[in-house]
Amino acid sequence: MDLKDKDQVGKNSSFFDSFKYAFKGVLTAFQEERNMRSHILIGSIVLILCAFLDLTVNEWLWVLFSIFLVVIMEIWNTVIENVVDLVTGDIFHPLAKKAKDMAASAVLLTAGFSIIVALIIILPKLWQILF
Template identity: 40%
Template sequence: MLHQSFKYALKGLVAALKEERNFKIMILVFALVIGAGIVFKITLREWISLLLISGVILVAELFNSTIETIVDLISPEFHPLAQRIKDMSAAAVLVGSIFSVVIGALIFLPYLFSL
């Protein structure tokens, strides 16, 4: 049973990687952040901060995609409440992304200025 749960979760992750443009972009940005962390030899605490905020953003995007899919299924025609739900879900990702950029800047700018 546990094996099946992992199988379904992996199936969902693959679907997001194949079908969700924003998730693909976030994975690309995450890979760039990891590369920058390796190049600049950031500290353990900086790694923890980057991995934590990156994980939060990736999870938020997965939830956003899920919510949008559910709304499209339930309300295939335009409805103002359906649009509000989708907008607020996207706003959650935007807010998290803004904080992730600030955290990234706080970590990487000192390294860049020391070059």
Template identity: 55%
Template sequence: MPMDLKDKQTEKNKHFIASLEFALQGIKTVFKEERNMRTHVLMGILAVVIGFVFRLSIAEWLWLLLAIFLVLVVEIINTVFENVVDMFTDFHFHPIGKKIKDMAAGAVLLTSGFAVIVGLLLFVPKIWQIIKDFL
């Protein structure tokens, strides 16, 4: 099979393992190419470590993990929009492309704000209690 035909995926993945490999490659690509994704992952890891330190309840873990994974998923979607706009505009400015990128970035901002609120609601009372106990 010629190389250019192998590179063009034209039919649906028929095997779960192949689909999984493509999905993992997508996550690896966004992690490697997007500084914000690496920042979100590091902040998520930090939040999980703090969660273990404070021995979160199951309900608290669910909120924390929901917030972390929402940020990661929305960052991936934002990156998809950025790449699609760049592909269609050939990296030239277009006002509609700018609107699309701005809206996708806004979605990341809102989701990150949600994650910060969840983190504050989970951790501030626990930190406050430690401060009160210390004083």
């Protein structure tokens, strides 16, 4: 974290700064969270696969929506984990565990939703090509 980041406690000074710090947040999540890298890798593979399938606009929207939703939920999970760790430190608290478990379950449920979308949209198209 550079000195400017440490000193900033208020709003961003410019519209450009807002984008810069938002992009930094995505980059930090990608660099520091193994699960984020896994979600990005799997999402990229799905997008490459979909490029070779004859998806309608609506199917593309569902696929993109489910991939982005998993990534967004992973970021929220990380935010919640970091805030809970900041507040509790090394002290165990059952409410802290509950919050972290529920945040992780949101990612799990969203990933399950993405799998259902893939089964409905991608699997039949692959089935037609392969058999």
